[in-house]
Amino acid sequence: MPPVSALIKPNFFLVGAAKSGTTSLASYLDQHPSVFMSQPKEPNFFAFPPDSTPSCNGPLDGDVLFERLLKYSTTSEQAYLALFNAAGTASIVGEASVRYLYQPEVPARLAGFCPDARIVVIIRNPAERMYSHYHMNVMAQLEPLTFExxxxxxxxxxxxxxxxxxxxxxxxxxxxxxxxxxxxFAPEQIAVFDYGDFQADPKLLSGKVLEHLGVNDPFEFDCSSSGMVGAAPRSRWLRNLIWEDSLLKRLGRKAVPGGLRRKVSAYVERKNQSTIPPMSDALREALTAQFEEQRVKLEQMLGRPVCW
Structure with missing residues (x-):
């Protein structure tokens, strides 16, 4: 591995918000020859102390949580910078870790690492964002409770x-x-976009992000695919059977080849998925009202209307 001084440093950070289209946006931007986005998309380097072991508490054992949530995270600076080795001549080198928007220590760490960085944020109706976030956890077997x-x-x-x-x-x-x-950061380094605008015209918004990043040449994005599409399990019992260890699964591991087991599990997983049930208008309105103070504060901060 080359010395840290020889490695390319990122100069663009898509910091959130979670469940607001960041996976799709990162993939669209990565199509442009002047842009290089890291793989994995979310290295989470600035969200954890340097050279620590990323961890979190939750409803399951720490090893399980690490495997489902944090296994692609890195806290080694050399390993982090190595993610950008293949950037070549790209002028925009970035990553998209949505934990960065929420973690209070991250902005100062980012500014210390790259004072001239460009920051991009997408905000979404807070009630809808919470609902999508919740269902993501349900699908990952990380949320045993109802939404409310x-x-x-x-x-x-x-x-x-x-x-x-x-x-x-x-x-x-x-x-x-x-x-x-x-x-x-200086205000001109930060661009805040609306998820509704991204949904309505992903090509147009991706182009606006490029302009913020200083890339002004015309480019035709392929937005035919989207990132992480939410889903809900038809049967939680069946979902648990797929994900959790059990005597039945241990016996199956002895009797059925691993490749076949994985194919069967993937097939059952797909068949068990359904679209997320819509949130009721009453619940959405009640939850959105709880963020009215935040909305007003955002309007003052951004100097434009924020419509939820």
Whole structure:
């Protein structure tokens, strides 16, 4: 591995918000010859102390949580910078770790690492973002409660040390999070976009992000595919059978070849998925109203209307 001084440093960070189209946006930007995005998409380098072992508390054993949430994270600076070795002559070198928007220490760390960095944020109706975040956890077998119960349990879970992945309401408090970024970077270094605009015209918004990054040549993005599309299990019992260890699965491992087991599990997993049930208008309105103070603060910060 080459010395750290010889490695390319990122100069662009897509910091969130979670469940607001960042996976799709990162993949679209990566199509441009002047842009290089890291693989994995979310190395989470600035979200954890240097040279530490990334970890979080939650409803499952720490080893399981690491495997499902953090296994692609790196806290070694040399390993982190090595992710950008293949950037070549790309003028925009970036990554997209959505934990960065929420973690309070990250803006200062980013500014210390790359003072001239460009920052991009996508914000989404906070109620819809929470709902999508919750269903992502359900599909990953990380959320045993109903949506309403999980929101009610948030304070108690945080008091018990549960990690970012279950801070549904707090992760949606964008104004408080952006305030830290505007304290660490000049306003012209930060661009905040709306998820609704991205949904309506991903090519147009991707082009606006390129302009913010200083890339002004015309480019035709292929936006035919999207990133992480949410889903809900038809049967939680069947989902548990696939994911959790059991006597039946241990017997199956002895009798059925590994490749066939994985194919069967993947097939059952696909068949067990259904679209996320829509959130009721009443619930959306009630939850959105809880963020009115944040919305007003955002409008003052950004100098434009924020419509939820």
């Amino acid at each position: 119960a999980a929101l009610a349990a948030e304070d108690a879970r945080i008091a018990q040390g549960w990690g970012w992945d279950w801070h549904y309401r707090r992760v949606s408090m964008y104004a408080d999070q952006l305030e830290r970024y505007f304290a660490a």
